[in-house]
Amino acid sequence: MPGEDERAREAVSDQTRFRAANDRLRRIVPGYGFKGGDRAPFICECGDPGCFEAVMLSLEEYDRVRANPSWFVLVAGHEDHEATYERVVEAERGYATVEKIGFAAAEAARLG
Numbered sequence: 001m002p003g004e005d006e007r008a009r010e011a012v013s014d015q016t017r018f019r020a021a022n023d024r025l026r027r028i029v030p031g032y033g034f035k036g037g038d039r040a041p042f043i044c045e046c047g048d049p050g051c052f053e054a055v056m057l058s059l060e061e062y063d064r065v066r067a068n069p070s071w072f073v074l075v076a077g078h079e080d081h082e083a084t085y086e087r088v089v090e091a092e093r094g095y096a097t098v099e100k101i102g103f104a105a106a107e108a109a110r111l112g
Contacts, residue, residue: 008085008104011047015072016111018045022073026062036060046078053078055095065097069112070105072098 022042029040041054042062053075057065065073071089074096079088085104090097100108 004084005103007083008100008102009107011080011083011085012100012104012107012111014047014049015045016108018043019066019072020112022062023066026059026066029059034059042073044075044078045072046074047080047083048078051075051078057095068099069109070100072100072108074098 022045025040025042034040036059039056039058040062042057044051044053044055055073055075057073062073065071072086076091076094076096079091079096079098080086081088085102086098086100088096089099099105
């Protein structure tokens with residue numbers, strides 16, 4: 001059975017792949033007429049590698065979350081309340097922001 005650091009490493013690895021896809025979405029959505037306050041679909045960055053649910057965020061909301069390398073945006077209810085390597089920072093407007101802590105935060109910063 002994997003230890004907590006290994007579970008954190010796997011979750012962060014999955015979540016940073018989703019975040020990389022969201023970074024690409026962030027770059028292209030203005031070309032489709034989305035402006036700063038408009039809500040655009042982003043991919044849930046939860047630790048479930050099979051999750052492809054949409055999180056509706058304004059570009060400003062996404063930029064605010066993305067400015068912190070240890071924060072991830074999730075569909076509300078996708079938080080892992082059992083995990084000791086993350087905590088909920090915000091939960092509003094149909095989405096949650098979680099912050100990686102300890103080893104997971106360092107791993108998130110390393111992976112970008």
